[in-house]
Amino acid sequence: MRRFLQPLLVAAVLLAGLPTSWAETPDDVFVMALQFDDIITLDPAEVFEFSGAEYAANVYDRLITFDTEDMTTLVGGVAESWSLSEDGRSYRFKIREGMRFHSGNPVTAEDAAYSLRRVVRLNKSPAFILTQFGFTPENVIERIRVLDEGTLEIETDRAYAPSFVLNCLTATVGSVVDRTLLEEHETDGDMGHGWLRTHSAGSGPFTLGTWRPNELLILLRHDSYWRGAPAMARVIIRHIAEPATQRLLLEKGDIDIARNLGPEQVEGLRDNPAIRIREAPKGALYYLGLNQKNPILAKPQVRRALRYLVDYDGIAGTILAGRGVVHQAFVPRGFFSALEERPFSFDPAEARRLLAEAGLAEGFSVTMDVRNTAPTIDLAQVLQASFAEAGIRLEIIPGDGKQTLTKYRARNHDIYIGLWGPDYQDPHTNADSFAHNPDNSDDSADKNLAWRNGWEIPELNRVTEAAVLERDAAKRAALYGELQRAVQADSPFVIMFQSVEIIAERQNVRGFVSGPTFDTVFYRNVVK
Amino acid sequence: MISVALTFLGLLFVTFIIARVIPVDPVLAAVGERASADVYAAVRAELGLDLPLYEQFARYLANVFQGDLGQSVLTAKPVLADIARVFPATLELATTATLLGVGLGIPLGVIAAVNRDRWADHVIRVFGLMGYSVPVFWLGLVGLLVFYAELGWVGGPGRLDVFYEGVIESRTGLILVDSLIAGDLEIFSNALRHIVLPAAVLGYFSLAYISRMTRSLMLDQLTQEYITTARIKGLSERRVIWVHALGNVRVPLITVIALSYASLLEGSVLTETVFAWPGLGLYITNSLFAADMNAVLGGTIVVGALFIGINLFSDLLYRLFDPRVR
Numbered sequence: 001m002r003r004f005l006q007p008l009l010v011a012a013v014l015l016a017g018l019p020t021s022w023a024e025t026p027d028d029v030f031v032m033a034l035q036f037d038d039i040i041t042l043d044p045a046e047v048f049e050f051s052g053a054e055y056a057a058n059v060y061d062r063l064i065t066f067d068t069e070d071m072t073t074l075v076g077g078v079a080e081s082w083s084l085s086e087d088g089r090s091y092r093f094k095i096r097e098g099m100r101f102h103s104g105n106p107v108t109a110e111d112a113a114y115s116l117r118r119v120v121r122l123n124k125s126p127a128f129i130l131t132q133f134g135f136t137p138e139n140v141i142e143r144i145r146v147l148d149e150g151t152l153e154i155e156t157d158r159a160y161a162p163s164f165v166l167n168c169l170t171a172t173v174g175s176v177v178d179r180t181l182l183e184e185h186e187t188d189g190d191m192g193h194g195w196l197r198t199h200s201a202g203s204g205p206f207t208l209g210t211w212r213p214n215e216l217l218i219l220l221r222h223d224s225y226w227r228g229a230p231a232m233a234r235v236i237i238r239h240i241a242e243p244a245t246q247r248l249l250l251e252k253g254d255i256d257i258a259r260n261l262g263p264e265q266v267e268g269l270r271d272n273p274a275i276r277i278r279e280a281p282k283g284a285l286y287y288l289g290l291n292q293k294n295p296i297l298a299k300p301q302v303r304r305a306l307r308y309l310v311d312y313d314g315i316a317g318t319i320l321a322g323r324g325v326v327h328q329a330f331v332p333r334g335f336f337s338a339l340e341e342r343p344f345s346f347d348p349a350e351a352r353r354l355l356a357e358a359g360l361a362e363g364f365s366v367t368m369d370v371r372n373t374a375p376t377i378d379l380a381q382v383l384q385a386s387f388a389e390a391g392i393r394l395e396i397i398p399g400d401g402k403q404t405l406t407k408y409r410a411r412n413h414d415i416y417i418g419l420w421g422p423d424y425q426d427p428h429t430n431a432d433s434f435a436h437n438p439d440n441s442d443d444s445a446d447k448n449l450a451w452r453n454g455w456e457i458p459e460l461n462r463v464t465e466a467a468v469l470e471r472d473a474a475k476r477a478a479l480y481g482e483l484q485r486a487v488q489a490d491s492p493f494v495i496m497f498q499s500v501e502i503i504a505e506r507q508n509v510r511g512f513v514s515g516p517t518f519d520t521v522f523y524r525n526v527v528k
Numbered sequence: 529m530i531s532v533a534l535t536f537l538g539l540l541f542v543t544f545i546i547a548r549v550i551p552v553d554p555v556l557a558a559v560g561e562r563a564s565a566d567v568y569a570a571v572r573a574e575l576g577l578d579l580p581l582y583e584q585f586a587r588y589l590a591n592v593f594q595g596d597l598g599q600s601v602l603t604a605k606p607v608l609a610d611i612a613r614v615f616p617a618t619l620e621l622a623t624t625a626t627l628l629g630v631g632l633g634i635p636l637g638v639i640a641a642v643n644r645d646r647w648a649d650h651v652i653r654v655f656g657l658m659g660y661s662v663p664v665f666w667l668g669l670v671g672l673l674v675f676y677a678e679l680g681w682v683g684g685p686g687r688l689d690v691f692y693e694g695v696i697e698s699r700t701g702l703i704l705v706d707s708l709i710a711g712d713l714e715i716f717s718n719a720l721r722h723i724v725l726p727a728a729v730l731g732y733f734s735l736a737y738i739s740r741m742t743r744s745l746m747l748d749q750l751t752q753e754y755i756t757t758a759r760i761k762g763l764s765e766r767r768v769i770w771v772h773a774l775g776n777v778r779v780p781l782i783t784v785i786a787l788s789y790a791s792l793l794e795g796s797v798l799t800e801t802v803f804a805w806p807g808l809g810l811y812i813t814n815s816l817f818a819a820d821m822n823a824v825l826g827g828t829i830v831v832g833a834l835f836i837g838i839n840l841f842s843d844l845l846y847r848l849f850d851p852r853v854r
Contacts (some may be wrong), residue, residue, distance in 0.1 A: 031690055037814050038560070040602050125559045125567055197604040210694055212613070213603040214814050215806040218693070236690045241805045245671055245685050246675050254684050402552040402819045409556070445565035 028233040033240040034259045043196040044175035046124035053519035060175035060202035071515045078176045088159030093152045099226045101178040109152040114179040167426035205524035230524045257505040263321035280501045280514035283332040284421040288494040292454035301358035307344040308351040327498035330434040330483040331427045334516040337480035348389040363391020368415040372398040422440040428479045436464040453492040539832040557819035598822035607826035616701025618807035622792035628731030637742025659736030668802035669744045683722035685804035705724040726803040734788045741784045745777040786842035
């Protein structure tokens with residue numbers, strides 16, 4: 001045996017003698033572990049995924065953006081200031097002077113106009129955020145116009161609430177791209193789309209260094225960034241799918257920040273003095289969608305009873321363990337006009353009374369389509385137990401995310417347990433999803449949440465449509481309050497929790513900003 | 529050759545049908561759940577999904593035979609380019625693991641057979657059984673915890689420390705080879721530190737298989753008359769076992785090793801996940817979860833082709849080693 005052990009020992013000794021890896025990451029390099037397998041494009045006119053939006057927020061400047069100190073206050077980005085015409089339809093933006101793209105080209109009103117027109121013309125998934133203001137490929141030249149080198153004007157089809165229009169411009173589609181550079185890379189009139197899917201053409205604090213899907217993303221400092229060059233020369237983002245691996249790397253100091261830890265990993269890190277755990281509330285909501293095509297779920301008493309069958313505090317404390325807080329209205333906390341009331345608590349007796357009133361004292365059987373990932377699947381199991389307390393026999397149908405979603409969008413579910421993230425930081429994004437269903441026919445073009453659950457709401461449609469046109473901020477907030485209360489009291493939606501991102505970072509890291517939406521995550525202030 | 533072609537065609541057909549009948553909408557996967565109806569329709573047409581199924585298959589076949597596996601939705605690149613990028617990582621890992629598995633598995637199998645039912649045999653068999661039954665996922669995590677986090681003997685997850693990324697030119701995609709070509713020993717040693725643990729974990733699994741098979745093949749040989757004859761002739765025990773007996777099991781062993789190597793080349797999803805190793809297994813799995821069907825089909829075809837290729841190669845080796853099939 002000794003003969004075989006010898007080479008092993010020699011190998012072990014040799015290996016131990018090799019230089020050890022870095023104990024700490026270098027001072028001007030920020031290393032992050034993040035699951036970014038959702039990125040399918042790097043073109044801001046197409047980006048609509050969580051990680052993609054985060055990338056765009058750090059590589060591109062938008063016309064206007066949110067203050068990193070207070071994520072409800074709008075501040076200028078590429079636009080230094082803006083004004084609204086008398087009729088409430090024309091917004092005039094004064095372009096900030098002296099800004100440069102990564103290529104060295106100056107940022108002008110022409111670039112800003114090109115960028116917005118490009119979103120409309122390419123018509124990719126997030127284009128509706130702009131086209132909802134009446135822009136079409138035919139009218140963009142006329143409606144999105146350059147007055148002079150430093151002034152851009154956009155004209156909406158109706159006089160919308162100004163906060164609504166401006167909030168939409170803070171979304172990723174409001175990113176300003178380098179027109180000159182894209183025109184060099186244009187093929188077959190694609191406005192550089194094919195090229196930009198894997199390259200960058202922005203003016204933001206960082207430029208794209210290396211991009212390897214599902215593996216590595218390296219951003220490099222933009223030295224002439226208008227707010228001042230970031231302290232970090234490089235941001236290295238590694239796709240680490242396994243949370244336990246992320247934790248090991250963080251503890252070892254091979255990364256500065258881990259973004260996808262589960263409750264087990266976080267618990268294990270709480271006592272580590274080198275690590276700081278932070279919680280950042282996000283806009284995504286956990287909710288149940290009750291298909292109104294199912295005659296039992298269409299009964300108002302049943303819809304109400306289910307609201308009493310969720311152990312809100314129990315779930316927030318155990319299964320979500322910091323990854324969610326109880327929230328029962330469709331506008332997430334941190335957004336304009338969010339309703340913080342929570343009228344429902346776990347009350348099986350009340351639920352049984354309501355079911356008896358509906359003639360279902362014996363309970364009923366129902367299925368729930370569940371995405372087969374944590375924590376959704378765990379959440380479903382707890383609901384199965386609490387529903388049973390009122391005699392409801394819940395059958396869980398687990399499936400891959402794409403599979404359950406396909407079924408949900410075909411309205412073939414009974415109950416769907418979902419996580420819904422807002423598209424941009426304005427209450428209308430969720431009002432339009434939860435409280436607007438202008439066409440409930442099976443072949444409706446708009447498959448929003450109210451439609452998916454077959455909910456006919458002519459009354460609420462009118463309120464939702466009025467709210468986007470209300471120019472008085474206080475009145476607008478009141479309308480959203482009314483809508484949220486209506487959906488909360490009786491709708492096919494049982495809104496339960498608002499998600500919270502848990503960030504684990506090394507103690508020496510400061511300035512990493514994670515705002516309420518996925519496109520308000522900023523690396524530019526990071527120092528070590 | 530005809531059977532190879534038929535196998536290949538069958539593989540294409542079955543994967544294509546599976547990809548089309550699973551209850552997942554690839555268009556939805558590409559455009560996201562909030563796309564408008566016209567965006568949806570445009571992408572559907574772009575992916576060719578509005579055509580009848582037989583026409584889709586015919587087009588796909590025609591493209592494959594021209595070496596075009598289509599475009600990946602997830603990475604916005606040709607599937608072939610993607611595979612060329614991820615496969616070297618798997619090749620490097622699988623080869624290192626197989627070298628470990630063969631280098632240790634065969635001697636251990638022989639020792640176990642010679643010492644049948646004695647303590648050495650028991651120890652080796654239990655050791656092998658553990659390699660078989662312990663989940664690779666768990667073994668990888670524990671390995672990382674002990675050798676990386678606690679002892680610091682090996683590198684962490686990934687093929688290199690991130691600071692070395694992009695330093696050397698990629699010629700073969702195999703970092704160990706590329707760094708030697710570039711003459712950069714620092715990167716070579718860093719890459720070595722990173723590959724040791726995942727290769728050991730995978731190698732342990734293949735060792736378990738190879739040592740068990742070696743043991744049973746050797747036991748068959750050791751009871752044969754020619755072994756007794758050799759011993760009577762006065763040959764040393766070492767020569768009898770390592771030259772005569774082992775020499776006769778090398779042909780079936782080639783099959784065992786080839787199969788084990790081929791299964792490692794498919795890419796081990798769990799190992800690649802734990803070690804953040806950007807290889808073929810992870811690529812296919814990610815694509816599957818994203819309903820990126822061109823990538824899944826492309827990956828499957830490459831794996832199929834590898835299996836067929838390695839089988840052909842082991843057949844050729846038979847001829848070299850076994851005079852009866854010459």
